[in-house]
Amino acid sequence: MPPPPNSPRAFRVVAFILRPPLLAMTKRDWRGVEHMPRDRGFIVASNHMTNIDPLTFAHFLWDNGFTPKILAKASLFKVPVVGKVLLATGQIPVHRNTAAAGESLQSAIAAIDDGACVAVFPEGTLTRDPELWPMVGKTGVARLALTTRAPVIPVAQWGPQTLLGRYKKLLRPIPPKKVSVVAGPPVDLDDLYDRPQDNATLREATERVMAAITTLLEDLRAEPAPTVRYDMRKPNAPRDASAGGDAAPRPEVP
Numbered sequence: 673m674p675p676p677p678n679s680p681r682a683f684r685v686v687a688f689i690l691r692p693p694l695l696a697m698t699k700r701d702w703r704g705v706e707h708m709p710r711d712r713g714f715i716v717a718s719n720h721m722t723n724i725d726p727l728t729f730a731h732f733l734w735d736n737g738f739t740p741k742i743l744a745k746a747s748l749f750k751v752p753v754v755g756k757v758l759l760a761t762g763q764i765p766v767h768r769n770t771a772a773a774g775e776s777l778q779s780a781i782a783a784i785d786d787g788a789c790v791a792v793f794p795e796g797t798l799t800r801d802p803e804l805w806p807m808v809g810k811t812g813v814a815r816l817a818l819t820t821r822a823p824v825i826p827v828a829q830w831g832p833q834t835l836l837g838r839y840k841k842l843l844r845p846i847p848p849k850k851v852s853v854v855a856g857p858p859v860d861l862d863d864l865y866d867r868p869q870d871n872a873t874l875r876e877a878t879e880r881v882m883a884a885i886t887t888l889l890e891d892l893r894a895e896p897a898p899t900v901r902y903d904m905r906k907p908n909a910p911r912d913a914s915a916g917g918d919a920a921p922r923p924e925v926p
Contacts, residue, residue: 704855
């Protein structure tokens with residue numbers, strides 16, 4: 673398969689190394705690529721369940737003709753080997769709660785202006801939901817979307833967690849695991865573009881993105897998501913809108 677147009681040499685090398693084992697370890701169910709524009713920069717936003725789903729996410733994008741620039745935690749760029757690979761392939765470090773935090777947004781804006789596919793995990797970290805549903809997102813994706821007015825394409829992944837469990841270090845490649853990655857139509861944010869980027873607007877835009885991702889994931893899992901999204905700031909909040917107290921603990925999905 674030819675690499676995407678204008679893909680960096682370093683990214684082609686990494687894809688050459690990683691793509692064969694990913695093909696061997698997975699049975700791929702990929703859908704919805706028709707929703708991704710090929711004539712302009714855009715944002716693609718996915719749920720985040722396990723440390724391997726950035727690879728399955730990138731695999732989906734690469735094999736469908738896009739070279740993603742993934743917004744990743746700045747700490748990863750300090751990890752030996754991993755950091756050099758991230759820098760060489762043009763990924764974007766996210767400096768949270770530092771004076772350099774704005775640099776991440778400006779780098780992502782510049783990438784979109786250059787026509788790139790900027791990939792984000794709006795939750796900012798692995799979901800803490802016991803059943804791996806998307807949790808409350810951070811507002812970075814909203815700032816980026818409202819500033820650039822670029823399309824935001826929601827993506828749901830299901831299956832990477834069977835290849836590598838959340839917080840686990842041991843891969844389970846045998847037998848090959850079914851990995852579903854589905855993209856949906858752009859999230860409608862048109863009515864928010866001309867509003868001030870205050871907390872209410874950013875939260876509204878973020879929740880629309882998370883809701884679109886969740887809807888796609890409900891279809892993949894063939895079950896409804898909890899009526900109340902898990903919030904790391906309120907870990908003991910009820911999970912059902914009709915509940916009068918804390919919801920009963922649920923078994924964690926591997």
